[in-house]
Amino acid sequence: MPAYPPSLERLIKHLSKLPGIGEKTAARLALYLLRAPGDLAESLSASILEVRRNIGLCSKCFNLSDEDPCHICTDMSRDLGVICVVEEVGDLLALEKAGAFRGRYHVLQGVLAPLEGVGPDNLRIKELLQRVQRETIREVILAINPSAEGEATATYVAGLVREKGVNVSQIALGIPMGGDLKYTDAVTLRRALDGRRESQ
Numbered sequence: 704m705p706a707y708p709p710s711l712e713r714l715i716k717h718l719s720k721l722p723g724i725g726e727k728t729a730a731r732l733a734l735y736l737l738r739a740p741g742d743l744a745e746s747l748s749a750s751i752l753e754v755r756r757n758i759g760l761c762s763k764c765f766n767l768s769d770e771d772p773c774h775i776c777t778d779m780s781r782d783l784g785v786i787c788v789v790e791e792v793g794d795l796l797a798l799e800k801a802g803a804f805r806g807r808y809h810v811l812q813g814v815l816a817p818l819e820g821v822g823p824d825n826l827r828i829k830e831l832l833q834r835v836q837r838e839t840i841r842e843v844i845l846a847i848n849p850s851a852e853g854e855a856t857a858t859y860v861a862g863l864v865r866e867k868g869v870n871v872s873q874i875a876l877g878i879p880m881g882g883d884l885k886y887t888d889a890v891t892l893r894r895a896l897d898g899r900r901e902s903q
């Protein structure tokens with residue numbers, strides 16, 4: 704490892720903490736930023752601070768947003784009686800991009816993973832049940848990624864929602880086991896949603 708000046712070393716160390724960035728890439732990025740043309744370094748640091756300051760979670764659906772409630776929750780042209788439950792914001796964005804769904808969402812912020820210490824209290828399940836109780840909801844669609852943890856989470860959530868007397872459906876297969884909504888094409892997503900079936 705070459706001995707860079709301490710401030711450059713610090714930048715490399717910080718960049719290498721980002722997901723998917725090893726030390727080599729971090730060094731390359733740091734050297735690039737050092738010499739980058741125009742005001743890239745200044746704009747980059749300013750936008751990092753800006754998103755940290757302004758972007759938060761919608762207090763209703765837990766989507767990322769710079770307003771609270773988010774623009775989806777306040778959009779009265781959407782079907783207010785249907786909630787689509789997803790694992791994370793990336794899944795919501797994929798469904799939105801596909802134009803697959805015109806109701807509102809609820810982002811669980813993960814799936815149950817007991818081995819990693821993620822239990823029901825770590826997810827936004829309680830908040831979903833409150834919404835189901837307070838709002839006039841006729842259907843909850845579970846669009847949780849098909850993994851072992853995802854299936855277990857879907858079954859768990861379905862049981863609780865059904866106890867509140869609301870219909871629960873699950874998006875159709877076609878998204879393969881281990882697949883991820885985020886990386887699924889728009890046609891498959893629309894089909895999965897159209898072909899949803901009542902949850903077991």
Ligand SMILES: [Zn+2]
Binds near residue numbers: 772774
């Ligand atoms: Zn929202």
